Amino acid sequence: MNCDRISELPDSLVNQILSYLPTKDSVKTSVLSKRWEFLWLRVPVLDLKVSNFPEENYASFIYNFLEFNRNSRMRKFKLKYDQYTYDDDRLAGWVVTTVDRGIQYLDANGFETDMCVREFMPQNIYKSNTLVSLVLVTVGIENPEFVVSLPSLKKMHLEDVWYWDDPLVIEKVISGCPVLEDLVLIRAIDFCNLDDLGFLRVRSQTLKSFRLTFEYSMAGTYFSVEIDAPRLEYLNFNDNQSDMIVVKNLNSLSMIDIDTEFSVKFGGSPLEPEDLRKRDIIRDFLTGISCVRHMNISQRTLEVLYRYSKLGPIPKFNNLYRLQAAFSRSMLSFLLVFLESCPNLEYLILDFAVSTEPEQDGLTYVPQCLLSSLKCVEIRELIMGEETGKKLVRYFLENSVVLQKLIMRFKDSSIANQDSYIFKELRTFTKRSRSCEVIIH
Template structure:
């Protein structure tokens, strides 16, 4: 069932509809405006796939809570910067997820460590998705996770084996914090529309934990040799103990033949003696 630009009359509207669908396996909700409701409840004993998407109008402020109670849920996609709270109840079957949420935080409404209800909600949400094996996560969400990690330890994502990170103009410094909470991660794909310099920001200071399980890395954005790009490659090569292959490509503006950038990339020290750097 796909609900596109659907307006619910009250908090019970969606819940009542779902009760009439006892074998519902896939549900998609796409919103384009703020409903006059406080809680959107998704309760289903049969649901396997759930997608919740809303347009990203930064001028819209919502206190909406999306509560998901679907014990058989296997796939979850959340793409909504306006919802204030996502609650996952008993997500014991989750395998794959696509997460792009910020819990209504923004440059104007920043994460406040003293906001204990918000902290508790974020903690519970992270614990809920920590069972996932295959995940796509966006830099906006990583930024919230990084802010949260400065006041609380992140839960371990012990099952996470494959991770794809989508960056849109954000610095990548928040990435190591999350990677070090994924002790069994084997494959990492880094995508990005652009790397954005922010003053003199560099890789997070302090000792880094080794990435003891990472075997394959692919950086899909063509590299131009910018400082932050080189730091990302260095971090991955210098901290991955059993890395087998790192795949990247150079931008068309950079000639591969006798390229200074190529030489710098190949000269980066590698912790794993069996690792290969493949330049496409």
């Protein structure tokens, strides 16, 4: 006997289940039975993509939904436009309405009719006792005319947003978020030189996770960023535009993803010995994150640090136990220099890139971590028969005293057919750690 358990649930619980679906899917349940016909209208969530509606129908749909729930508190309002959407200026009005009704989750993904147009958000987003999560994409925000008060906001995601009137607008907003834990700032490509955010200061006593992406600008402006967050545990730093980078009080930092060139321009003579200011910025940044335990670092960042190492020492990362690094064969000797700054490293993942640049000499020096702590090495993107990768495998096997596992991941998906050949070569290598297991993928 078939049993319809969902129909036995009370309306309040069904509405809660429907709230996890996009609105277009919850509307479809209206055809199930008479009972379900209007249940979706009572769901305290509006989650729409404008592209799902023909022409202007989405506007009347939103108006009718908000009118039906005039006396109800909404939990979530999510609206996404796309590049083919008809241009209008109604988004700000809907944001005003939902914020005034005590919204908890606001996700507004705006639109642009050309590269120099954004719809600016209303000022009431700066004063909400109920907002827990604020996601704004492809819109503009203005300088608040009053003290920001967002006492419940824990997550803020600002992507492709224009900041108008005041370069300190982000600092003002963060100062009004006493429980903020998760912050994402993805800077727009400013083709029109309208972004007024030359100085970015992120100062928070509660922030635990911060992602900054700032890849490209045409403004020709001097940019600077300052991060002061004593409870920050995770930092994703992808900033290739800021000339000045300052980090303070990152004593709780556990994990970092770094992909930055520190605004060093390659070609010519980057990082000249007399460029003391740039040297000090890089040194202070590395010192400021030196308590980190898990680091992912890009190839272009390592290339800058290689040039920096000719001007000054790499600070010690005494707490670092896991490192993932992308590098090419031209960076082999510096890789060992960097590992010397990680005396307690246990896990090393290397994303190996074959380049046309000449191989560096110098797989001779043995860092401290190979002699005392390194337990697992994983080398990815290996190519069958490529000599530099082979040298690297031999180096770690012959010099790692406590190594328990060495993992080789080849690009060629048919490498399984070559296992016998690879193992035949491996038998010619001396293993410093006899208990080391070699795994091939």
